Amino acid sequence: MDAEAAKLIGAGLASIPLAGAGIGLGLIFGNFLSGAFRNPSAAAANQPTMLLAFALTEFTGLLGFAIAMIILYTF
Amino acid sequence: MYGFRAAGPMEQFEILPIVDLHLGSINISLTNSALWMLIGTGAIIVFFFAATRRAALIPGRLQSVAEVFYEFVSDLVRDTIGPEGRKFFPYVFTLFVWILVSNLFGLFPTFPGAPHALHTFTPTSHLIVTLALAMLTISIVIVYGFYKNGLGFFKLFAPSGLPLWLMPLLILIEVISFLSRPLSLAIRLFANMFAGHVILKLFAGFVVSLLSAGGAVMLFGIAPFFGAVAVTALEFLVAALQAYVFAVLTCIYLNDAVHAADH
Numbered sequence: 001m002d003a004e005a006a007k008l009i010g011a012g013l014a015s016i017p018l019a020g021a022g023i024g025l026g027l028i029f030g031n032f033l034s035g036a037f038r039n040p041s042a043a044a045a046n047q048p049t050m051l052l053a054f055a056l057t058e059f060t061g062l063l064g065f066a067i068a069m070i071i072l073y074t075f
Numbered sequence: 076m077y078g079f080r081a082a083g084p085m086e087q088f089e090i091l092p093i094v095d096l097h098l099g100s101i102n103i104s105l106t107n108s109a110l111w112m113l114i115g116t117g118a119i120i121v122f123f124f125a126a127t128r129r130a131a132l133i134p135g136r137l138q139s140v141a142e143v144f145y146e147f148v149s150d151l152v153r154d155t156i157g158p159e160g161r162k163f164f165p166y167v168f169t170l171f172v173w174i175l176v177s178n179l180f181g182l183f184p185t186f187p188g189a190p191h192a193l194h195t196f197t198p199t200s201h202l203i204v205t206l207a208l209a210m211l212t213i214s215i216v217i218v219y220g221f222y223k224n225g226l227g228f229f230k231l232f233a234p235s236g237l238p239l240w241l242m243p244l245l246i247l248i249e250v251i252s253f254l255s256r257p258l259s260l261a262i263r264l265f266a267n268m269f270a271g272h273v274i275l276k277l278f279a280g281f282v283v284s285l286l287s288a289g290g291a292v293m294l295f296g297i298a299p300f301f302g303a304v305a306v307t308a309l310e311f312l313v314a315a316l317q318a319y320v321f322a323v324l325t326c327i328y329l330n331d332a333v334h335a336a337d338h
Contacts, residue, residue: 048151048154048323051316051319051320051323052320052323052324052327055263055316055317055320055324058263058267059259059262059263059266062262062263062266062267062270063262063266065266065270066262066266069269
């Protein structure tokens, strides 16, 4: 196989982490909302934690993006 | 026609010299990245100077905005670090406001026909800028952690109340997670800004190429146009959220340094 083609396939494969990040984000927001609907008075206090978890989860997806960029532009 | 060099999604991140300066063999040119950092910093200084120039007990409009920023970061620092965190407030505040302004200024549209070096530019869309900020945070954590706790800082890597046989594995995990902190801080901000701007440019590119196709195909350009509008709105949210996340994580890491011996 051509090296250029393998590079493009590799960059495409590096977008698979998006699936995991999507599942993770759904779990975070879904669980936060189900908790917030049960006890709305405690929801505001937990919002920073939720956003933090959002950022940490999102990072796994973005790492895949960074890997794709490295594959595409540095080799 | 102008802007052919900015036609692709990646050209917007190009760093171009505006004023060529050389110090011996070191290139210290004023680049578009440095220019936008200066514009951001200048805007912050002017805004806070104007807001606090006639500080009153009953705040005016500008002063209210400045107070919202101040109280937001102040609450954040107090809630995460506690009363000892007061001395880190100036650092966290500077970090938050600077990242916020850098992120937001990069979303301004470029004046049509501006030379390529003067296009709007997001300094935080470059890994080296965010990595410098993250390294600064982690350096403060390490230096202050050892200054405050002495060798007790190492307790950070060995949580108490665990069986001894678990310790080697856990210390290894904790050390790796500590060492990956600057990287994750830097890559999160960089990748969010970078990916957001690439997506914006891709949508804009769809609109332009569909409109230039002519005929009935032009109608397909409507959907990506609204897509670009939606992504722009999302980017404003992301710009604010990432500045917030950077500040929160800085506070959490500083909290580790302040309270390392209590673990």
